[in-house]
Amino acid sequence: MESSKRWDWYREHTPAARESVYLNAGWSGPMTDVVSGAMHAYLDAELMAGPTRRDHFDKRVAMREAYRENAAKVLGAPVDGVTITSNTTDGLNVVLSGLPLNEGDRVLSTTIEHPSGTVPLYWTRERAATEVEWLKLTAEDSNAAIVDRFASRIDRRTRLVLLSHISFATGQLLPLREIAEVAHRAGAQVLVDGAQTAGHLPLDMEAMGADFYAIPMHKWMCGPSGLGALYIRPELIPMVQPQRTSGRGAESWDYEGGFVPAHADIKKFETGTLSTVSVAGANAAIEQYLESGPEAVFNRVIELTRHAETRFAKIPGFELASPAREEARTGLFAFRLDGIDALLAAPQLQRNHRIVCRSVRTENAIRLSLHVYNNEADIEAAAAAVEALLRDGLEESPDAGPAD
Numbered sequence: 379m380e381s382s383k384r385w386d387w388y389r390e391h392t393p394a395a396r397e398s399v400y401l402n403a404g405w406s407g408p409m410t411d412v413v414s415g416a417m418h419a420y421l422d423a424e425l426m427a428g429p430t431r432r433d434h435f436d437k438r439v440a441m442r443e444a445y446r447e448n449a450a451k452v453l454g455a456p457v458d459g460v461t462i463t464s465n466t467t468d469g470l471n472v473v474l475s476g477l478p479l480n481e482g483d484r485v486l487s488t489t490i491e492h493p494s495g496t497v498p499l500y501w502t503r504e505r506a507a508t509e510v511e512w513l514k515l516t517a518e519d520s521n522a523a524i525v526d527r528f529a530s531r532i533d534r535r536t537r538l539v540l541l542s543h544i545s546f547a548t549g550q551l552l553p554l555r556e557i558a559e560v561a562h563r564a565g566a567q568v569l570v571d572g573a574q575t576a577g578h579l580p581l582d583m584e585a586m587g588a589d590f591y592a593i594p595m596h597k598w599m600c601g602p603s604g605l606g607a608l609y610i611r612p613e614l615i616p617m618v619q620p621q622r623t624s625g626r627g628a629e630s631w632d633y634e635g636g637f638v639p640a641h642a643d644i645k646k647f648e649t650g651t652l653s654t655v656s657v658a659g660a661n662a663a664i665e666q667y668l669e670s671g672p673e674a675v676f677n678r679v680i681e682l683t684r685h686a687e688t689r690f691a692k693i694p695g696f697e698l699a700s701p702a703r704e705e706a707r708t709g710l711f712a713f714r715l716d717g718i719d720a721l722l723a724a725p726q727l728q729r730n731h732r733i734v735c736r737s738v739r740t741e742n743a744i745r746l747s748l749h750v751y752n753n754e755a756d757i758e759a760a761a762a763a764v765e766a767l768l769r770d771g772l773e774e775s776p777d778a779g780p781a782d
């Protein structure tokens with residue numbers, strides 16, 4: 379299907395994108411009716427068969443492994459390096475709690491991280507007495523300046539670099555490959571928070587130099603919540619100790635103390651029973667994304683962001699919080715309005731104008747996520763709503779939007 383027709387298809391099959399101006403995939407993306415249809419079909423099948431009737435159960439197992447293969451395709455990774463998680467945070471925790479970090483080891487992170495990276499990292503510091511440093515990054519920093527800043531702070535004691543591939547606050551795309559090269563030269567490993575990337579831009583673990591990379595299904599992939607994936611470079615799997623495990627964590631064991639740990643098996647991180655209905659939805663969402671083509675999706679999203687930059691620049695008091703540089707631009711479009719509290723403005727845009735978006739406290743910014751089911755008319759509607767808000771002023775409201 380030609381690209382423009384594909385985006386029309388998405389819109390037609392994404393009811394939430396017609397019910398409101400849905401600009402919030404960076405928080406949670408809306409499903410197509412194909413994704414929800416796959417979930418319903420699964421539930422109907424289970425209703426009749428029961429969860430463990432042999433034929434149905436075999437399907438559940440096959441779906442689980444198909445999910446691993448699908449997630450591997452999204453990540454651009456070998457399937458034996460992909461473990462199934464519940465979300466991004468879960469994946470980050472697997473690595474931060476399982477790496478053999480010791481007192482005196484250093485971890486380098488950044489000031490653009492989401493609490494889902496930063497707070498587990500603080501717990502790692504509590505547990506292992508590692509030193510942690512947060513590099514200050516801003517949306518104005520060029521890629522070259524960012525790489526230099528990493529290079530100046532990575533030393534022989536730096537064991538790990540933790541960074542977001544895309545900043546949740548400004549949408550800034552970080553130069554992962556170059557940062558990973560600097561880290562690897564010093565012997566450090568790289569853990570990537572990919573919450574904002576899967577379903578948004580093409581990924582390739584080897585080319586990008588990621589050692590660990592965590593993604594969700596419910597954001598840009600527009601799948602169900604409760605499912606994610608974590609890539610671990612296969613040769614590093616034995617190094618990471620599972621803090622939670624299951625029968626999958628043993629090659630063999632008995633009741634007399636005999637235990638052979640499955641050190642090198644990525645499945646050692648997986649605990650009991652998965653929600654197969656979520657797996658059904660995630661498989662459909664990934665297939666839909668791969669069919670559209672990751673390059674084509676990213677190109678379309680960038681086209682929408684450029685359009686938004688031009689349109690919003692006409693609004694008095696508008697200030698772009700996202701980077702407008704080609705190298706760092708993504709589908710997250712964040713902006714400030716002179717004299718306006720974004721925490722009040724974002725819910726008002728939704729209440730009065732059906733614009734579903736969010737605020738970002740740290741930037742005092744309103745953030746729009748522009749995805750392929752959106753179009754130029756959505757951007758016009760959002761810009762007109764912002765103009766109306768500036769005209770009418772902020773309302774007093776108890777609904778102050780999400781906490782970061």
Ligand SMILES: Cc1ncc(COP(=O)(O)O)c(C=O)c1O
Pocket residue numbers: 404405465466467468491492494495542544545546571573574593594606
């Ligand atoms: C950069 C980043 N990291 C982590 C998270 C948390 O993601 P999840 O709910 O998949 O754990 C988010 C969610 O907004 C995010 O934007």
